[in-house]
Amino acid sequence: xxxxxxxxxxxxxxxxxxxxxxxxxxxxxxxxxxxxxxxxxxxxxxxxxxxxxxxxxxxxxxxxxxxxxxxxxxxxxxxxxxxxxxxxxxxxxxxxx
Numbered sequence: 001x002x003x004x005x006x007x008x009x010x011x012x013x014x015x016x017x018x019x020x021x022x023x024x025x026x027x028x029x030x031x032x033x034x035x036x037x038x039x040x041x042x043x044x045x046x047x048x049x050x051x052x053x054x055x056x057x058x059x060x061x062x063x064x065x066x067x068x069x070x071x072x073x074x075x076x077x078x079x080x081x082x083x084x085x086x087x088x089x090x091x092x093x094x095x096x097x
Contacts, residue, residue, distance in 0.1 A: 003091040006052035014081035025074035034061020
């Protein structure tokens with residue numbers, strides 16, 4: 001399994017729009033066969049910061065996700081909302097409980 005954490009910092013005036021676009025992307029992403037989990041986390045002490053928690057069956061599933069129409073729509077919609085460029089970090093499971 002491949003886990004991807006995407007760190008996003010949005011402009012203050014874009015919080016609601018970012019959440020709406022991201023929730024739609026997450027709903028569609030969860031329908032993909034290679035997606036195990038797709039969550040949106042919002043930082044409590046700074047609501048302009050988000051983490052997308054994405055779990056895929058494998059690397060190919062993650063690549064397939066980036067080829068979907070809903071991902072492209074999300075990417076293009078939220079790009080101007082960013083306070084700084086988003087970045088991601090990939091992880092592998094060491095222990096699953």
